[in-house]
Amino acid sequence: MNSHHKVFIIGSGPAGLTAAIYSARANLSPVVFEGLQPGGQLTITTEVENFPGFENGIQGPELMEIMRKQAIRVGADCQFKEVTAVDFSKRPFTIKSYDEEYTADSVIISTGASAQLLGLESESKYMGNGVSACATCDGFFFKNLRVLVVGGGDTALEEANYLTRHASEVIIIHRRNEFRGSKIMVDRVKKNPKIKFMLSKVVKEVLGKEESGRKTMTGVLLQDTVTGAVEQLDADGLFIAIGHKPNTAIFKGVLDMDEKGYLVTKPGSSYTNVEGVFAAGDVADKTYRQAITAAGSGCMAAIDAERWLEAQE
Ligand SMILES: Cc1cc2nc3c(=O)[nH]c(=O)nc-3n(C[C@H](O)[C@H](O)[C@H](O)COP(=O)(O)OP(=O)(O)OC[C@H]3O[C@@H](n4cnc5c(N)ncnc54)[C@H](O)[C@@H]3O)c2cc1C
Numbered sequence: 001m002n003s004h005h006k007v008f009i010i011g012s013g014p015a016g017l018t019a020a021i022y023s024a025r026a027n028l029s030p031v032v033f034e035g036l037q038p039g040g041q042l043t044i045t046t047e048v049e050n051f052p053g054f055e056n057g058i059q060g061p062e063l064m065e066i067m068r069k070q071a072i073r074v075g076a077d078c079q080f081k082e083v084t085a086v087d088f089s090k091r092p093f094t095i096k097s098y099d100e101e102y103t104a105d106s107v108i109i110s111t112g113a114s115a116q117l118l119g120l121e122s123e124s125k126y127m128g129n130g131v132s133a134c135a136t137c138d139g140f141f142f143k144n145l146r147v148l149v150v151g152g153g154d155t156a157l158e159e160a161n162y163l164t165r166h167a168s169e170v171i172i173i174h175r176r177n178e179f180r181g182s183k184i185m186v187d188r189v190k191k192n193p194k195i196k197f198m199l200s201k202v203v204k205e206v207l208g209k210e211e212s213g214r215k216t217m218t219g220v221l222l223q224d225t226v227t228g229a230v231e232q233l234d235a236d237g238l239f240i241a242i243g244h245k246p247n248t249a250i251f252k253g254v255l256d257m258d259e260k261g262y263l264v265t266k267p268g269s270s271y272t273n274v275e276g277v278f279a280a281g282d283v284a285d286k287t288y289r290q291a292i293t294a295a296g297s298g299c300m301a302a303i304d305a306e307r308w309l310e311a312q313e
Pocket residue numbers: 010011012013014015016033034035036037038039040041042044045047048049050051081082083084110111112113114115128132133134137138247250280281282283289290291292294
């Protein structure tokens with residue numbers, strides 16, 4: 001494999017693959033290092049109904065497979081490799097994957113952000129089949145149903161509020177007996193007649209059934225954090241809202257980040273603080289976190305990189 005590239009893309013979610021499609025079509029022969037989750041976060045969900053162009057929705061893994069094939073067809077080189085270290089202190093930039101070393105004129109970072117999960121085996125089993133980490137994405141599937149939201153910060157409270165547009169009942173489960181979220185959000189959820197609370201409780205297990213090969217979540221086992229008592233709670237959905245972690249560990253001390261580790265880009269662009277290094281998708285977005293916004297910013301990064309490279313020549 002060629003070890004020098006004009007455009008080096010780290011990550012193969014909607015942001016990275018869109019950047020790859022644009023850079024390839026600009027004749028920049030991009031390479032994409034796909035990381036440990038080729039296709040990104042959408043590969044752990046089922047139905048995606050809000051990505052434009054698919055009238056009847058599409059399965060997340062299938063959408064990402066199509067994007068990958070499209071990127072390869074127009075000339076991107078997608079490699080099942082992980083980036084383990086970078087050196088952006090001089091140009092060309094150096095990118096390492098374990099003991100292999102590559103150089104690049106420009107780099108697009110699209111390593112995403114991982115939703116923090118509870119870490120239960122049963123949670124992964126029903127992910128996309130009742131369990132979700134994104135209310136905006138999946139709330140629509142829970143019309144007139146009972147859903148649970150786990151978490152106690154602003155995100156959990158906002159997601160609970162949002163879910164009352166669809167669900168008949170939303171129960172917030174939180175391990176403490178008070179919320180971390182802002183007073184204004186706490187007041188808002190307390191006033192919402194569709195929202196109930198189960199405090200000092202943790203989810204011990206996700207329960208479900210499997211019929212004709214189709215898995216469906218049916219409820220949870222909750223444990224009281226004070227008494228230790230365990231109870232069963234029936235529900236149709238479980239939204240995990242305990243935070244997101246941007247995948248930026250390898251860029252610490254190299255690129256500007258906010259206090260949560262999200263990469264900082266110059267407003268209205270994908271430029272990071274290092275010239276020639278661009279960021280796209282959830283890795284630099286703690287607000288929208290959608291496939292279409294990630295794809296849109298991947299397009300921005302490719303165009304920014306292309307124009308920046310041209311200006312260097
Ligand atoms: C359960 C769930 C359901 C969702 N449903 C929807 C939905 O219906 N609609 C919607 O619009 N959005 C949905 N989302 C959100 C959507 O998936 C994200 O907004 C989107 O995937 C972000 O794209 P991205 O390209 O920025 O990053 P990601 O999709 O997170 O991809 C990151 C990529 O970076 C790679 N990577 C990370 N570290 C490295 C490294 N060191 N070296 C190389 N590669 C690396 C990973 O392997 C991965 O390929 C959902 C998210 C979840 C978790």
